[in-house]
Amino acid sequence: MISFSDLKAAREARHHRPITVLDGAETGHASSSTAGSGDPSIAEPSSCACTRAFNLVSNAAFASTSTSASASISTPSSTTPAPPKPTSIDPRDTIYTLPPFLQVRRSEGSGRGIYTTKRIKAGSVLLLSTPRVAVLSTSQLSSTCSGCFLTPQESALKSGQPVQGIKRCQACRATYYCSIACQRNDWKEHKPECQAHKVLRGAWEARHSGENGKLHVGEEKKWVMSEAVRGLGRLIWARKREREVSGKDPDWWAEIEAMESHVETLPVAEVMRFGREIQILRQYLSCADAASGDRPDPADMVDYGFTSSGQLLNLISALTINSFTLSSPSLSPIGLAMSPITALFNHSCRPNAVVVFPNGGGEMNVVAISDIEPGQEILTSYIDVSLPREFRRKELKDRYGFECDCPLCKTGGSELPVGPDVDEGMELLRKEEEGTLDHTDLDTRRRLSSIIIPLTRRLSNSSHPVLALLRLQALVLTPPTSFRSHTLAITSLAQAYSGAQMVYPPGHPTLGMILAEWGKLLAMESPPEWGETNKVEMMRRLEPAVLVLRRAGMMLEMGFGAGGGLVGKEVEGLRRGCEGELQLLRMAQ
Numbered sequence: 052m053i054s055f056s057d058l059k060a061a062r063e064a065r066h067h068r069p070i071t072v073l074d075g076a077e078t079g080h081a082s083s084s085t086a087g088s089g090d091p092s093i094a095e096p097s098s099c100a101c102t103r104a105f106n107l108v109s110n111a112a113f114a115s116t117s118t119s120a121s122a123s124i125s126t127p128s129s130t131t132p133a134p135p136k137p138t139s140i141d142p143r144d145t146i147y148t149l150p151p152f153l154q155v156r157r158s159e160g161s162g163r164g165i166y167t168t169k170r171i172k173a174g175s176v177l178l179l180s181t182p183r184v185a186v187l188s189t190s191q192l193s194s195t196c197s198g199c200f201l202t203p204q205e206s207a208l209k210s211g212q213p214v215q216g217i218k219r220c221q222a223c224r225a226t227y228y229c230s231i232a233c234q235r236n237d238w239k240e241h242k243p244e245c246q247a248h249k250v251l252r253g254a255w256e257a258r259h260s261g262e263n264g265k266l267h268v269g270e271e272k273k274w275v276m277s278e279a280v281r282g283l284g285r286l287i288w289a290r291k292r293e294r295e296v297s298g299k300d301p302d303w304w305a306e307i308e309a310m311e312s313h314v315e316t317l318p319v320a321e322v323m324r325f326g327r328e329i330q331i332l333r334q335y336l337s338c339a340d341a342a343s344g345d346r347p348d349p350a351d352m353v354d355y356g357f358t359s360s361g362q363l364l365n366l367i368s369a370l371t372i373n374s375f376t377l378s379s380p381s382l383s384p385i386g387l388a389m390s391p392i393t394a395l396f397n398h399s400c401r402p403n404a405v406v407v408f409p410n411g412g413g414e415m416n417v418v419a420i421s422d423i424e425p426g427q428e429i430l431t432s433y434i435d436v437s438l439p440r441e442f443r444r445k446e447l448k449d450r451y452g453f454e455c456d457c458p459l460c461k462t463g464g465s466e467l468p469v470g471p472d473v474d475e476g477m478e479l480l481r482k483e484e485e486g487t488l489d490h491t492d493l494d495t496r497r498r499l500s501s502i503i504i505p506l507t508r509r510l511s512n513s514s515h516p517v518l519a520l521l522r523l524q525a526l527v528l529t530p531p532t533s534f535r536s537h538t539l540a541i542t543s544l545a546q547a548y549s550g551a552q553m554v555y556p557p558g559h560p561t562l563g564m565i566l567a568e569w570g571k572l573l574a575m576e577s578p579p580e581w582g583e584t585n586k587v588e589m590m591r592r593l594e595p596a597v598l599v600l601r602r603a604g605m606m607l608e609m610g611f612g613a614g615g616g617l618v619g620k621e622v623e624g625l626r627r628g629c630e631g632e633l634q635l636l637r638m639a640q
């Protein structure tokens with residue numbers, strides 16, 4: 052994602068992620084210190100507060116656009132809703148606390164779903180919840196606060212304060228916080244995890260340190276468990292904590308147990324995989340009670356309220372189906388979140404609502420992206436809707452176990468583009484998704500433009516992987532280092548927007564995000580050496596910048612709900628700045 056702060060800073064300088072649940076530790080590359088922080092560690096808090104939550108699957112309609120193959124996409128034509136299907140209300144579903152206009156109903160084909168009893172306008176926030184569990188991906192741990200899930204730049208934007216460094220938990224050296232308040236708020240959830248990290252780190256260091264006692268390069272954070280294990284850990288520890296106080300399961304556990312799991316139809320290979328994952332989870336849980344240096348036996352799950360291995364299998368299978376990608380306010384995938392109530396929304400590749408995290412802080416919103424009539428089902432998308440039909444259908448079948456019969460799937464698919472340029476484009480997208488694409492490498496830039504030029508000649512901007520590559524090109528070129536790269540980044544986003552309009556429903560937040568990225572690039576100051584110093588030239592760019600930012604603001608309001616979230620706030624500030632500058636330039640003419 053293009054960093055707003057980079058662009059804004061440039062202007063101000065002058066004027067004012069199929070979950071592998073438990074495959075051991077992730078190999079993310081969290082560094083031990085963060086830019087600007089100088090790694091001023093926070094002391095372990097002695098007491099604490101607060102709860103947080105969890106989730107596993109790439110449920111986000113806005114998740115990253117790259118996959119393992121390529122295709123061109125059929126254009127969605129209308130937002131006409133599917134005809135209503137027969138539904139019934141079941142007394143078992145009264146465990147959920149929903150706004151009065153939302154109802155849980157059951158249907159033959161898709162089980163429980165959420166329906167509205169009143170007319171809803173596009174841009175309305177339908178449901179605001181805090182995930183039961185949310186955890187950062189390992190690669191995000193040292194750059195994003197584990198309390199509010201914001202980067203220091205995003206926190207500063209939210210608070211209106213200067214950017215502060217992010218500080219590491221002294222005890223575990225895995226988790227980072229942007230403030231003492233965030234660390235305190237997270238402590239109740241983090242406490243057992245913190246001890247588990249310490250034990251795992253100790254064991255890893257004992258095995259992988261060199262003669263100087265330091266870990267070999269590349270081995271530093273390999274002891275950190277995957278986000279899914281850490282999420283499950285937090286969930287199970289929270290349950291145990293509450294059982295110890297009240298002698299029974301907390302009320303929210305009923306919602307976890309009621310989640311659809313498909314466990315009875317799991318293929319044998321999946322059952323075996325989940326079995327191995329349960330072993331890793333048990334080992335991880337027991338580390339929380341071990342002294343550093345110990346190698347604890349796997350936990351006895353009876354201590355955690357599980358009386359059979361079937362219950363654990365059910366839980367892991369349910370989380371695979373019911374979890375979401377935790378995303379940043381600018382839609383970058385940063386981890387995993389789980390909210391049983393939000394997971395009640397069924398899927399459509401032509402959704403009328405989206406799940407977003409517009410302001411960080413663990414706030415999870417379901418937002419209507421089109422007008423919805425009374426009696427209609429509210430549908431979100433579990434996959435990236437810009438992907439070709441067959442990719443979408445395969446993921447929905449493999450991971451969620453159903454054949455999608457949404458209007459978009461029914462209209463048929465288009466042919467997959469093939470060719471070395473497509474393969475190379477997919478390879479670049481894969482690297483970007485893994486976090487291994489070097490944006491500063493000139494060769495990356497050259498490769499991207501040499502692929503995009505022929506691809507855009509024969510394929511539409513809306514097709515896969517063209518749309519994703521256009522956005523990647525703009526990202527790689529930001530902040531631009533020359534007049535040429537600035538122009539190319541702007542052109543790429545203009546093309547990406549034209550393509551995205553073909554594949555995303557009109558109010559989808561991705562459209563607002565592309566406009567925001569485009570508007571910010573237009574609004575960016577050019578350094579004098581680019582030769583764009585005269586007033587006419589500046590006005591020529593600021594005028595479209597204002598228009599694009601204004602449109603971005605409207606689209607962000609629609610996709611993220613009132614205010615458009617943190618990105619909406621930034622875009623609004625930038626637009627006002629540009630309008631002010633334009634006024635001055637006009638007056639000076």
Ligand SMILES: C[S@@+](CC[C@H](N)C(=O)[O-])C[C@H]1O[C@@H](n2cnc3c(N)ncnc32)[C@H](O)[C@@H]1O
Binds near residue numbers: 394395453
């Ligand atoms: C996150 S859950 C949604 C809530 C679920 N219907 C329930 O009863 O708990 C995902 C599961 O719901 C079902 N589902 C969701 N959307 C569907 C659709 N469009 N068609 C058929 N089944 C669907 C599938 O079984 C899928 O694995």
